[in-house]
Amino acid sequence: MGVGGSFWDLLKPYARQEGPGFLRGRRVAVDLSFWIVSHSTAIRARSPHARRPHVRNTFFRTLSLFAKMGAFPVFVVDGEPSPLKSQARAARFFRGSGVDPPASSCAEAEGEASAPAPVKARNAIFTRCVKDCVELLKNLGMPVLWAKGEAEALCAQLNNEGEVDACITSDSDAFLFGAKTVIKVMRSNCKEPFECYNIADIEPGIGLKRKQMVAMALLIGSDHDLHGVPGFGVENALRFVRLFDEDQILDKLHEIGKGIYPFLEGFDKAHVDDLPSPSTKSPPVARSPHCSHCGHPGSKKNHSKTGCNYCLVDSLEFCMEKPAGFICECLSCEKARDLKAQRRHENWQIKVCKRLAAETNFPNEEIIRLYLCDDNLDNKESGDRKLEWNEPKVDDLVDLLTYMQNWEPSYVRQHMLPMLSTIYLRRMASSPCKSLLLCDQYEFHSIQRIKIKHGHPYYLVKWKRATGGIVSGGASHNKPELDGASHAEVVGLDDDEEEEEEEEATVNIESADSLDEPDLPQVLRDDDQVYLLTDEDIQLVSAAFPNDARRFQEAQRLKDAKSRSRKSKLSLADSMLETPKGPRPSGVQLSIKEFYRSKKAAGDEAGKKPVVEGESSSSRAGSRKSPPVDLTKRMPKSLRRRLLFD
Secondary structure, three states: OOEOOOHHHHHHHHEEEEOHHHHOOOEEEEEHHHHHHHHHHHHHHHOOOOOOHHHHHHHHHHHHHHHHOOOEEEEEEOOOOOHHHHHHHHHHHHHHHOOOOOHHHHHOOOOHHHOOHHHHHHHHHHHHHHHHHHHHHHHOOOOEEEEOOOHHHHHHHHHHOOOOOEEEOOOHHHOOOOOOEEEOOOOOOOOOOEEEEEHHHHHHHHOOOHHHHHHHHHHHOEOOEOOOOOOOOHHHHHHHHOOOOOOOHHHHHHHHHOOEOOOOOOOOOOEHHHOOOHHHOOOOOOOOOEOOOOOOEOOHHHHHHHOEOOOOEOOHHHOOOOOOOOOOOOHHHHHHHHHHHHHHHHHHHHHHHHHHHHOOOOOOHHHHHHHHOOOOEOHHHHOOOOOOOOOOOHHHHHHHHHHHHOOOHHHHHHHHHHHHHHHHHHHHHHOOOOOOOEOOOEEEEEEEEEEEEOOEEEEEEEEEEOOOOOOOOOOOOOOOOOOOOOHHHHHOOOHHHHHHHHHHHHHHOOOOOOOOOOOOOEEEEEOOEEEEEEEEOHHHHHHHOHHHHHHHHHHHHHHHHHHHHHHHHHHHHHHHHOOOOOOOOOOOOOOHHHHHHHHHHHHHHHHOOOOOOOOOHHHHHHOOOOOOOOHHHHOOHHHHHHHHHO
16 A cells, blocks of 8 residues: 555656566566565455465566566565554455454554454464565575565665665555655566656656655555544645645644644744634735626726726727626736635645644654664564575475475476576676586577567577486486476476376466466477577577677578568569550560460461562471560569469
8 A cells, every 4th residue: 555545646647658678687676575465366366276376476476577577686575564554454454354344443553462363363374475485585596685664665775775776566655765666566478568656757747755755644644544634635735745845844744743833924933723813914905896797997887988998998888798707807806816815725724734733643753764764674684685696496496386386396397497598698698608508408509580579579599408418317416506307307298298297287277377477488309309499588698699699680681681672572573463554665574464465466467467479488488487585584583483373
């Protein structure tokens, strides 16, 4: 939730639509609780008997975020919740269970002891879910940090200090904690772009900075104060907060909480109860008489005698009758309207200040310190703050997911391959080594083509199984942890065993969301050789194997040039076939129909030619006829083939 009162709707006009390539090469902090709660709830709604959906969701989303999007995720875990959040936690429990909360639990907000017993039981279940996901992430080699309190607070601190480039969370109060870039909703396998909010766009857009947003949370409510101040919505809170600068907004709220009216000039700390009435501050402005017929300055009697200067007539009978909703633009009317608006604004200010002064413990200093705190890391749990992405422990992952999800080892290794290939390409880009193999078994072979997937281009890379690689059953003791075991376990079993295992894996994940699951690598067998086809990032492949990428790009340019040339010749042939009847310019090739038609006409004319006197039949018979010229030999081969068979 974060800040109440549809705070996200206020920020939505300033959201940017970003594609999957936005996070490539960037560090991003992930609120782990947000992943566990939101997507596990969606999976359970479709399949109530899903087996540990939080583990399944975390596994596939981490693979997609790391391999497909090319990001470096940092996962942040919630610490000890603040007693101020007991109300929000109780409300979420009853809302998720579909049970109406009792009146006593809604009114209590003193501390953790006031939370109902079911909330504590659910927290124990959620703690076990977090423990499962943390164990999975550590085996994947991802850095995990523990916050002292809110996870989004530590995500925002890392973003504010430049440790990460963005935060993934649905809590809008991340901006109050100091976040600069927040990604609200993101699906890894979706063509639609995701919403990305930048504080550089929000601050000039709505005119609020961090402390002013904290003031809005105090007025309209948040997770730490669900109800806020009665009578305050987003519009009223925004209007009130804009009256003060960021440096003075919190001090002014403290003054109002003590009953001091901050808007009155010429008075020394006037109390809101002793404020003078707005009607006695200044005498009303005398408004000049106006004509009841046309509405312009001057009485009706004067207009009947001297006419109206605004209507530009000499008598009242020619005066224009004022239309409905007529507003006079004279100086006295403008002053009267300005004075009326000023008094209305002052009355609203007095009303708001009296309402705030009547609130007990306003503003809540503990909530302010919570939002402005810049020390949210739990050093005891997190240890060293250094962010490192280690190689995944494939064997431990296989054992863990076989136990938790009942997945087959080959199924786990197949889905791990995109992550392992990404790690391999990054290592080759940083320090090239010809002896380094993917999973100690496959070497880079070639780039097949460019593949567009989910609106983003990738290289379809072909990997060849090295002759000196590890064969089935020949696992080495010195083999790195990212290596799988045998070839059958990496790419699936052969023949009937492979088909049987794929069917079992499909049954085990039938409740999964296909949009989160990454694509499996393709397996090609050519005689005695085995190849893998994987989708890899174009820039990463170009950095790891620049020569191969250069050759592929050159081949693509030649192929495109031939394709353009072939299309131009075909378009020329089509234009020739569709040429209208009439005299054809010399040097232009005839179509096949026109060619035979012209030959037939020439033959008919030759048969009707009269015999010349003195010319014998023998001379005519002995005359040698010139052979016909085959004009099709000058045509391109593709065009001759088309004319022959079309």
